[in-house]
Each structure stands twice: as C-alpha cells, then as structure tokens.
Amino acid sequence: MRDVVVIGGGLSGLAAGYELEKRGIAYTIIEVKRRFGGGIRSTTARGFVMDAGAFAFRLPAAKVLPPEFELDQRILLISGDACVFRHSTETLVGAFADRLQGGRLMRMAVSSIGRLGNRFTICLENGIMLDAGALILAVPARYAARMLWNLAPEAAERLAAFRYDSIRRVSLGYRKRDLPARLDSDRDSTIRFIITTDEPGRVPDRDHLLMQVGLRASSNATAKETIDAVTQRFGWRAAPLVARVDFWPEADLLPNHDGSHRKDLSAIRDLLPAGVSLIGSDYCNEAPTDRGVARLDERILSGKQAARDALEYLKAAKK
Ligand SMILES: Cc1cc2nc3c(=O)[nH]c(=O)nc-3n(C[C@H](O)[C@H](O)[C@H](O)COP(=O)(O)OP(=O)(O)OC[C@H]3O[C@@H](n4cnc5c(N)ncnc54)[C@H](O)[C@@H]3O)c2cc1C
Structure with a gap:
C-alpha cells in the first residue's frame, strides 16, 4: 500500500x-x-x-x-x-x-x-x-x-x-570582443539582476560571455522588443550570438x-x-x-x- x-x-x-x-x-x-x-x-x-x-x-x-x-x-x-x-x-x-x-x-x-x-x-x-x-x-x-x-x-x-510579480529572464550570449571593454551593470527599477559568466561549461570558450538578466516586466513586449530594450539599455550594439527570453508570470509573491x-x-x-x-x-x-x-x-x-x-x-x- x-x-x-x-x-x-x-x-x-x-x-x-x-x-x-x-x-x-x-x-x-x-x-x-x-x-x-x-x-x-x-x-x-x-x-x-x-x-x-x-x-x-x-x-x-x-x-x-x-x-x-x-x-x-x-x-x-x-x-x-x-x-x-x-x-x-x-x-x-x-x-x-x-x-x-x-x-x-x-x-x-x-x-x-x-x-x-x-x-x-x-x-x-x-x-x-x-x-x-x-x-x-x-x-x-x-x-x-x-x-x-x-x-x-x-x-x-x-x-x-496569492498575487505575483512577473519576471522576464533574458539570456544573451556574446563574443567578448563585440562588447564594450567595461560592462555597465548598473541596475534600475526594471532590472532585477544581471549575472554574467565566461566559465567553460556555460559558454563555448573564454572568448565568450553569457549574460542572464532579470527584468521586472508586466508589459506585453514581445521577445524581440525585450531583447532590444535590454541591449539598448546597456549599449551593447552588436547582435548577440544567442538570445532567449523566458517569461515567468508568477515569479515572486507580492506579499x-x-x-x-x-x-x-x-x-x-x-x-x-x-x-x-x-x-x-x-x-x-x-x-x-x-x-x-x-x-x-x-x-x-x-x-x-x-x-x-x-x-x-x-x-x-x-x-
Ligand atoms: C525566473 C526565475 C528565476 C529564478 N531564479 C532562481 C535562482 O537564480 N536561484 C534560485 O535558487 N531560485 C531561482 N528561482 C526559484 C526557483 O526556480 C524555485 O525556487 C524552484 O525551482 C521551485 O521549485 P518547486 O519545486 O517549489 O516548484 P516548481 O518548480 O514550480 O515545481 C512544481 C511542479 O509541480 C508540477 N505541477 C503543477 N501542477 C500540477 C498538478 N496539478 N499535478 C501534478 N503536478 C503538477 C509542475 O509541473 C512543476 O514541475 C527562480 C524562479 C524563477 C521563476
């Protein structure tokens, strides 16, 4: 039983x-x-x-x-x-x-x-x-x-x-040489976090960088609009090699x-x-x-x- x-x-x-x-x-x-x-x-x-x-x-x-x-x-x-x-x-x-x-x-x-x-x-x-x-x-x-x-x-x-705050997780993979020498990682009210890594296992090799950005996002922006907003916000002009957006409507509990x-x-x-x-x-x-x-x-x-x-x-x- x-x-x-x-x-x-x-x-x-x-x-x-x-x-x-x-x-x-x-x-x-x-x-x-x-x-x-x-x-x-x-x-x-x-x-x-x-x-x-x-x-x-x-x-x-x-x-x-x-x-x-x-x-x-x-x-x-x-x-x-x-x-x-x-x-x-x-x-x-x-x-x-x-x-x-x-x-x-x-x-x-x-x-x-x-x-x-x-x-x-x-x-x-x-x-x-x-x-x-x-x-x-x-x-x-x-x-x-x-x-x-x-x-x-x-x-x-x-x-x-229960009521929630939603989050968009934006993942962007770049060649390091395509990014500004000094990365601006300042957050504002829409950016919850930004974590970067160039650890082998996470990126093709040490010449690449993976960014995972957490956005407070209740808007109906499309994936492309979200990626554009993030790259413009940080001034990353080159197109990322990979880009992905995951939307979590119920990420954090408001209370x-x-x-x-x-x-x-x-x-x-x-x-x-x-x-x-x-x-x-x-x-x-x-x-x-x-x-x-x-x-x-x-x-x-x-x-x-x-x-x-x-x-x-x-x-x-x-x-
Ligand atoms: C965008 C985002 C980023 C996060 N980042 C981090 C982080 O960096 N570090 C960290 O520590 N945590 C992070 N978290 C939190 C972390 O994901 C969660 O704490 C953890 O994964 C929750 O696990 P859980 O088992 O409690 O719930 P869940 O992962 O939600 O699992 C619940 C399971 O129940 C199943 N289920 C639902 N309804 C039914 C049903 N009727 N019958 C049978 N099965 C059902 C679902 O399919 C699911 O598999 C993040 C969460 C989000 C949304």
Missing part, C-alpha cells in the same frame, strides 16, 4: 521523494509535465548553456546538497558567494531524479483531493484515482488551490488569492515584500488537515533577494522536512 503521494516534481517534490526513498517509505510522485524540474529548466544553443529559471544560488546552499550526490566539482563560484552549476541547474534535478526508485506518474495532473476514512484520495484529470496515508503538495499556490477546493475550501480560497505572507501561510497551514504538507517557493517565509540568487537550499530542506512530517503523521495514525 502506498504511504505517501508527492504532487509536483519540481525541486521541492524531488527532495521530498528522495528523503522518502532513503527511509524506505512507499511513495509515488505525480508530475504533470513529461520532465521533472518544474521552474528549473535549461537549454543549450551554440555552446551557451542558459537557465530559464533558477540559475544562481548562494554558496551556503551547496552545504545542504546531499554529499552522496558528489556535486562539489560541478559548482562554480561566479561572484561574491553566488554560484551556478557548471553545466546548468538541471544537474541538480538529475541528481535527485536519478535516485528515485519509487513510483512516478508523469504527464498526469492531479485535479482534486478528498478523504475516504483515514486515507486521502487523489483524483487525476484522466480519471485515475489513487489513495495515500499522507500527502505532500509541492506545487505553486494556484494549483494547490484547485486541488484543495473540496478538502480544505478555506485554505484553497486563501491560496487562490512577500511586506511580510504579511508569513501570517497568511501560518493561517493556511492551520486550515489544512493533518497529514497534508504544502511546500515550494510559494510558501517560503523569506522575501526574495534582489540579486537573482534565490533559495534552492530552502526548497531542498522543506522537501526533506515534509517527508519527515509525513512519516511522523503515519506513525501516529497507526497507534
């Missing part, structure tokens, strides 16, 4: 699954897409490795990576205490995913969650129904809201009310900036039935940083903790 169902195969869900795996618990991860990773997604073009979402993280975050993954050699310090994975952040997703031997249901979306006796029921959009003793919801708030509508309507209502999110989160958690955990970037107490480095460590630790909580709950329920 399945003990735990983890819904969502982003970093948080994968970390929860890995902890369950290590503890020998019967679990299944359900992921709506054909790939794990959620907001962590990378592409390669002409030797440039570009992360659409999570790119940089702080060095202390590396300390929470399971030592058995042996990722130390695959991490690069790029500026201050900001690091990146040498060959894209998907390295981290792969390290977790490769170690999950438990059940996984890919390309299947959870539509609702209910209760039957002391078990949770999980309905998938294709009509399949599963059950579990405990649940870990590792999905953004608007999906969690839909799933919880029957089981915890008040929590669902609060989750559906995070004024601290009210913490209160809201604790109210939501109180409204959830015992045995249900809610984890992921939407439920983080900390405000986002403005340097483009976010909290991959927080995602991993909360996944681990949710797995432990599920175990405690299952033990107590058996007594």
